[in-house]
Amino acid sequence: MAMKETNSWGRIDTRAREIIAFDASVQRDGLLSQSQSYLPYGNGRSYGDSCLNDVGTLLDGRHHNRVLSLDLNAGILRAESGILLIELLDALKDSGWFIPVVPGTKFVTLGGMVANDIHGKNHGHRGTIGCHVRQFSLLRSDRERLVCAADQNSDLYAATIGGMGLTGFIEWIELSLIPVASHKVLETKLPFDSLEEGLDLLAQEDPEHEYSVAWIDSLATGDRLGRGILMLGDHIESPTPPKYGKPLLSVPFTPPIPLVAGPALSAFNKLYYWRNASQQAPHVARPDSFFFPLDAVGGWNRLYGPGGLHQHQCSLPLEGGEAALRRMLEASHDANHGSFLTVLKRFGSVRSPGLLSFPMEGFTLTLDFPNREPATHALLDRLDRITLEVGGRVNPYKDSRMQPETFRSGFSQWRALERLRDPAMMSDFWRRVSHQTEEFRSEIKAEKAS
């Protein structure tokens, strides 16, 4: 077994961790012993501790990265779980098909996307990635290999989609694709002057376009609070297939202080707003620049300095959502924490089959902060409270510090996932929000006694 510096994207805790390459022989040879704990590891693009297991072994599936079958008539793809999104998109680039839901980075594995039930800029039309999973194969420490689908081992199908790796190791996944004119996108950018105006624009435009996402200038205050740019996109015909590229440049080392705060943040926000506000004419965008702009700079998370970064993402219901968004932006100002990348999206009503899926119909706001403990933790706690007060939930795969109660009040199905958990799988996140709590221990005691 190798000890390797293995991180999540927030880089809050960058110690070396035990990691082994996972293959079928690991299971066949009985290496997955139920007396030890493990966790599947994709490409570490979760922000917090849900992809880490500090007292166990991470199972690295990256070398399981083959496309197993591709039916171009029906638009059905089967691939091994360790394949990266960039590799999948490259395989599909001139096929007329696209991955139905993509996150803001192409450096994620298919297994990680499904285990987190990721959402994209088209939730209103397509829901989460889980809505497009036809079936998958699951390896567990306590059972034979299982194929799971909506009508086969359906409890494990639902628990694994969004189950954060806790139900076992996904070997391969079969997805339905969406037909597209090409991978390129006709993009329109619309500036708005306030949160209210932005939400009106989003409500009006989101149903009309495949993709919508708003960037918010987190430093704007007063009448301009919540001003930003709405970006809309639809696939468009193009004679040339796109190129999916590696980062154009990389951050080679971690600077001693965050470079995404203070005057740099202020200058970035002003420049970003005015540059995009002046580009309103629709234009054809490369998929890399429309879907994955951050991937242009490799290791950009290092810019947050040695303390790492926290990302707070909430899912808010329509009712009360707007007031909560306003309070969150104000809370960040009050705490003197500018968020470098602030993103607002609408979540639609398409329901995921996943038991612990994050999106609920309404809004989602994402805020990125350099970690300046304890002030950052106090702010994040306040953002959690605002979220819960309107019946929202905080994203578990972006988190490394929320209180167990915060998680449980957002995800009432957590016990059902615990019942279906592979006894050999555990994460730092799950230990923190369930196993290490008094409530959980007394429940187990009561179960044993009965």
Ligand SMILES: Cc1cc2nc3c(=O)[nH]c(=O)nc-3n(C[C@H](O)[C@H](O)[C@H](O)COP(=O)(O)OP(=O)(O)OC[C@H]3O[C@@H](n4cnc5c(N)ncnc54)[C@H](O)[C@@H]3O)c2cc1C
């Ligand atoms: C720049 C950036 C933008 C992002 N944008 C979005 C976005 O728009 N929407 C969104 O939803 N998320 C977004 N994310 C988060 C990211 O998409 C998800 O966390 C993604 O699931 C991470 O995939 P990964 O391969 O890195 O998996 P990891 O982070 O390594 O693991 C994720 C989870 O999957 C489990 N897992 C991994 N492989 C397997 C397997 N083979 N079998 C079973 N379980 C497995 C792990 O145990 C873990 O719990 C973004 C992240 C970044 C850095």
